[in-house]
Amino acid sequence: MSGPARRRGSIAASVEWVADSAVDHCEQCSASFGLITRKHHCRKCGHIFCSKCTGYKAVLPPQFGSTEPQRVCQNCYQELQSSRVNLQEFVLDAQYYLRSVPFSLKSQNVLLMGSRSPPEKCYFHVEESDHELEMFMVLTKAGDSCVLPTNSSSGRRVISTILTQMQHPYIYPCVRADFIQEKNTIAVIRPACTKGSLKDLIYKARDSKLPCAEKYREAGAPLPEKQIALFGRQILEALLFMEKKHMPYFDLHT
Numbered sequence: 001m002s003g004p005a006r007r008r009g010s011i012a013a014s015v016e017w018v019a020d021s022a023v024d025h026c027e028q029c030s031a032s033f034g035l036i037t038r039k040h041h042c043r044k045c046g047h048i049f050c051s052k053c054t055g056y057k058a059v060l061p062p063q064f065g066s067t068e069p070q071r072v073c074q075n076c077y078q079e080l081q082s083s084r085v086n087l088q089e090f091v092l093d094a095q096y097y098l099r100s101v102p103f104s105l106k107s108q109n110v111l112l113m114g115s116r117s118p119p120e121k122c123y124f125h126v127e128e129s130d131h132e133l134e135m136f137m138v139l140t141k142a143g144d145s146c147v148l149p150t151n152s153s154s155g156r157r158v159i160s161t162i163l164t165q166m167q168h169p170y171i172y173p174c175v176r177a178d179f180i181q182e183k184n185t186i187a188v189i190r191p192a193c194t195k196g197s198l199k200d201l202i203y204k205a206r207d208s209k210l211p212c213a214e215k216y217r218e219a220g221a222p223l224p225e226k227q228i229a230l231f232g233r234q235i236l237e238a239l240l241f242m243e244k245k246h247m248p249y250f251d252l253h254t
Contacts, residue, residue: 028073044072058076097178103126135175
């Protein structure tokens with residue numbers, strides 16, 4: 001087999017496959033390829049291995065656009081298995097946190113929403129006692145890249161205050177934000193946005209709760225100039241509000 005890097009349907013949509021012509025031996029065991037020993041791509045990392053070294057099957061993260069087990073190499077298989085363990089940890093973390101707040105899990109499943117997939121960021125469908133308003137909870141591990149301090153009580157209060165006090169017509173509200181110190185996790189609860197995001201509008205997504213790989217599979221369409229002007233003004237007004245309130249905005253999302 002030779003030629004440029006290939007992609008099979010939507011499976012390798014999140015990674016570029018190594019070209020067949022670029023490799024003449026297995027990247028794991030160094031076996032030489034030929035008529036008997038054939039080349040196989042790992043569906044997760046895109047590298048080339050022999051049949052034995054890609055004899056593992058695993059479900060890939062949601063951004064790959066497949067729910068069926070795919071051929072992967074040993075390293076990717078171990079990484080995916082570790083992620084599954086971490087995912088269960090997030091479910092337990094969610095149950096642990098919700099014992100102390102007036103919310104409960106509506107489903108035990110982790111929702112495949114957003115561009116960052118579990119376990120980096122986990123979404124849960126939650127409900128508030130005596131209220132029918134649909135809400136979502138996001139759990140994110142606070143790593144070294146966190147721009148706000150989480151190693152002190154004052155730093156944790158700052159995070160909660162910033163998120164819950166951003167009350168503005170063009171900023172989506174946050175009902176509750178807490179730092180779970182013993183789990184090193186930030187928990188944020190927001191009402192469900194039934195209209196979806198700006199990106200959903202550009203891609204004409206029918207259901208904002210679908211995984212990104214499904215929502216954004218087809219090419220998006222440019223918005224009319226009047227809509228661009230309207231949304232641009234709203235974004236700038238929201239940023240000016242945050243500037244006046246001395247609220248940092250390190251990451252911007254649609």
